[in-house]
Amino acid sequence: MLKPEITCPTTPGLSTGGLYPGLDWSYVKSNPTENWHVVGWLVCLAMIFVTWIVTLTVVVKHLRNYYEPQIQRHKLRVLLFPPVYATLAWFAYLRFDYSTTIMFFAVVFEAFAVFNLFTTLQAYLKPFRIEAGDMKEPVDTKIMFIFKCHLPSKWGMHYRIITDILVFQYPIWALLDSFMSIFAELKGRYCEGIYSFKGAYVYLTIINFTSLSIILTALFTYLDVFHPEWVRGKVKAHGMFWCVKGPIMFNFYFGEILLSILATTGVIKGTDGTNGSIAWSVEAVKNGIYIIIICSVMMIDSFMMLRFFGPGDNIQNAASTGQTKKMTPWRAFVDGYLAYIPEFLHNCLCCGVDSYKLMKKRKALRKKKKLEAVNSNNPTDHLLSEEGEKNNNNNNTSYRMNELGEHTSV
Template sequence: MAPTCPKYDLEETDPSQFFDGQNITWKRHYIGWGIAGVCALLSTVISFRLLYKHARNYNKPSEQRHIMRIVLMIPIYSVISFFSYRFYKQAIYYETIRDCYEAFVIHSFFVLLLTYLGDDTAAQRARITAGPERLKWVFPFNCFYYNPHGELFLYWMKYGVLQYVVIKPAATIAAVVLQYKGFYCETIYSFAFGKVYITIINFISVTVAMYCMVVFYVTIKTEIEDKSKGLFGADPL
């Protein structure tokens, strides 16, 4: 007999409304909705303020387009988080948009780092080879060394980061399809359903991507020190 996913919260458990025309109902989930909504609104306003400043001073398109894409992640995340909290039964569908954009932002951040190094692969490799020839790997492999001057270093860093750009959206779409067919089962972790496998795939993919991103950043941080201060020290107000 095929396993079946248990069903929870098929019906609304609280028929009351936040405002019924006369009185306000103060319940914990209503308060949570309010706090989430206010936080989403504030983060969206601040983010669009920063986006406006970049658009008004759009004098370095090759860099600023990626910075603006990264900043846009804040309102997308906050709004989708609010909708996922408010309409939790449909959360997996909202999260599809969030997860796909997250992969796009990872790509944008990595390309931004490459752009800081140079406009083409030759210029980027020249900046990397200007640094030390022998560096320690980042924890937990910091007992070993690597050579950033090697022919394949930049290639493997690109591959390690950009595989996530493909795997994350594909895994998210697979999760939506499995959920629709009843084979995902978001409520439990069981190898009889798809959630465990999707989670494992995502975990391995994001771990490899983040590790390669950190290794690459550590390798080039001296070369882009002046750029990184401008990126992370920006005043949104």
């Protein structure tokens, strides 16, 4: 058995030495326990096949029953998250030497899935926003079920924009993180799975943990604040949330952090290749286990999405309102997928514009409060009030003296 190889920095370049499963079936048949990487590779392939079948079934059903494009376009985009992510992870299993580069695209797709989860919830909430109008509805909630928070109005611009910022920071950071990881890998300074402060991996992991915690806090609060609306609209908001964030949390906490700790402490060990077709380092073994976890989680997630992201509620809404008009499957495909990138850029731009408006509004409010505070504590006003009170006292005294003089003369 090989000892854990903890070295940082590493050899510069995207390739880490050409490690990938050798498919020597004679060794697999004679020593299956020593060739688990090949068996795991095939098991992952089978799970990906099931994931794609389940996902495509739901997608086709959406395309044939495209009654509510303002909602269903976001559902269609989220549905591709499990199969695409698992497929890219499987390629990273097959070619561990380029796993960092391959998983860059997986992380990008994950970021888009989070964005579309939030836009799906916003689409369901839009009729209630129109109904509320300019109404101010205060709400008391708890952040992460611990810290109490009072919102002057859950329909106000402040809470909406702040939530947008807290949610959008995660996909934006995920994109930046992926670019930085590839750049660091090219320089030999990424050091994946090694908790050494000489490499970028430990710093990016800390920032990822912080970013993930922020978006979880924002979405948990968002779900709680609008809970009455989810109940009224029969929206499966919590199920949708866990379909997207559940796999991300599980893969990050158990698949990335826990496995990295086990590899660093020597619990996960490499193989020397004496009873197998290829020698695997500790990092390669950890990566294989990580990919198996990803494919298993994504297969389960595809069945969850069959329930929570299916078109059932959209079909029921169309039937209850007597709507018979729907898009053709091709137009639905164009609306759901081909128009995605322009819409994403437009929403990010709108978030930036709204954030600027919010900043100006908050600045104006602070200026107004400051002027009110200055006016209330103006020393001139204080002197004028004292002088006025003094004049009033003098007038009262003169009036009383006059009354006393008249009374004496009588």
